[in-house]
Amino acid sequence: MKVAVFGTQSYDKQYLKEANENAGDAHELKFYKPNLTRDTLPLAEGYEAVCIFVNDVADREVIEGLAARGVKLVALRAAGFNNVDLDAARERGVGVVRVPAYSPYAVAEHTVALLLALNRKIYRAFNRVRDGNFLLDGLTGFDVRGKTVGIVGTGKIGLAVARIFNGFGARILAHDKYPSEEAKALGAEYVEVERLFEESDVVTLHCPLTPETYHLADAEAFERMKDGAVFLNTSRGALVESSAMVDALKSGKLGGVGLDVYEEEADLFFKDLSDRVIQDDLFARLLTFPNVVVTGHQGFLTVEALRNIAETTIGNITDYERTGKSGNEVQPQRESA
Numbered sequence: 001m002k003v004a005v006f007g008t009q010s011y012d013k014q015y016l017k018e019a020n021e022n023a024g025d026a027h028e029l030k031f032y033k034p035n036l037t038r039d040t041l042p043l044a045e046g047y048e049a050v051c052i053f054v055n056d057v058a059d060r061e062v063i064e065g066l067a068a069r070g071v072k073l074v075a076l077r078a079a080g081f082n083n084v085d086l087d088a089a090r091e092r093g094v095g096v097v098r099v100p101a102y103s104p105y106a107v108a109e110h111t112v113a114l115l116l117a118l119n120r121k122i123y124r125a126f127n128r129v130r131d132g133n134f135l136l137d138g139l140t141g142f143d144v145r146g147k148t149v150g151i152v153g154t155g156k157i158g159l160a161v162a163r164i165f166n167g168f169g170a171r172i173l174a175h176d177k178y179p180s181e182e183a184k185a186l187g188a189e190y191v192e193v194e195r196l197f198e199e200s201d202v203v204t205l206h207c208p209l210t211p212e213t214y215h216l217a218d219a220e221a222f223e224r225m226k227d228g229a230v231f232l233n234t235s236r237g238a239l240v241e242s243s244a245m246v247d248a249l250k251s252g253k254l255g256g257v258g259l260d261v262y263e264e265e266a267d268l269f270f271k272d273l274s275d276r277v278i279q280d281d282l283f284a285r286l287l288t289f290p291n292v293v294v295t296g297h298q299g300f301l302t303v304e305a306l307r308n309i310a311e312t313t314i315g316n317i318t319d320y321e322r323t324g325k326s327g328n329e330v331q332p333q334r335e336s337a
């Protein structure tokens with residue numbers, strides 16, 4: 001197929017080219033730096049498929065624009081598909097495929113990295129030592145062993161997180177509509193989300209963004225949390241009511257926040273804005289706290305995950321080209337992940 005790849009970063013190009021070569025140059029790939037949006041739709045002209053990532057826009061207008069240009073397939077090089085209007089795609093006969101599973105360890109390990117960086121003040125210590133200041137005040141952390149970690153969503157990533165924290169000797173509380181036997185076997189106790197918020201020293205989100213989970217962590221949820229709890233989100237920004245999180249940080253209710261995603265990240269992440277003034281005041285405020293660590297949606301960024309993503313994406317496009325369907329097709333009635 002002729003495939004227009006949108007929002008291309010250097011690593012996308014490297015791994016997609018490699019996977020396509022390994023598949024005998026199965027497809028003709030054209031790499032575009034801009035994201036897919038209403039404005040960049042003309043770039044899809046003459047292509048049968050578009051390959052997109054989490055901050056590309058595939059709403060109804062874009063899907064209709066793609067269909068009008070002869071595009072038959074939207075291949076997400078991601079697991080989440082909350083940025084695609086599936087009903088519009090079905091109506092216009094545009095297939096949507098995704099990468100449902102790729103190294104969940106990449107995101108799970110990054111989640112734990114955020115906690116450890118926060119808890120042991122690695123970023124502060126690093127700067128201090130480089131400045132020749134070897135004082136330790138303000139760098140006190142806590143043992144994760146014996147603490148209660150609350151995991152919301154125990155699918156592939158949440159389960160990998162549970163395994164790591166089990167290794168640390170933490171008590172694990174979990175909340176999921178479909179409890180995992182594997183998580184239970186690790187000793188995870190499934191509870192209502194309210195109890196999870198109330199009893200956890202560390203709360204970490206690993207559920208998909210759906211209408212049901214939108215702003216799952218709101219003012220009421222932060223109010224329920226233990227004083228000084230650490231809150232982690234490596235799933236999707238809109239799971240969290242950002243203004244309520246900032247309030248909980250300002251009041252000292254939250255002891256620390258580690259984020260790899262942000263509600264309005266589409267205007268910020270995956271771009272070099274270092275010579276500009278950040279216009280998002282809430283995000284700018286978040287960056288001022290000494291107990292907040294933010295990374296720019298890099299949880300998936302390991303060699304293993306990038307290779308998995310590229311291979312599955314190329315395979316999905318090949319399946320669709322040959323049979324008009326793919327095992328990784330997203331169905332409108334299925335929940336967003």
Ligand code: NAI
Pocket residue numbers: 079080100101104107152153154155156157158175176177178206207208209212213234235236260261297298299300301336337
């Ligand atoms: P998964 O589909 O394996 O697991 C999601 C789990 O959430 C399932 O067990 C599901 O039952 C549960 N769930 C659904 N609705 C829920 C609710 N209302 N409350 C509690 N649990 C609920 O997905 P996976 O692979 O573990 O990914 C989780 C999320 O991580 C994705 O949806 C995506 O948003 C995010 N992600 C972030 C990445 C990053 O780079 N930061 C990379 C990949 C995924």
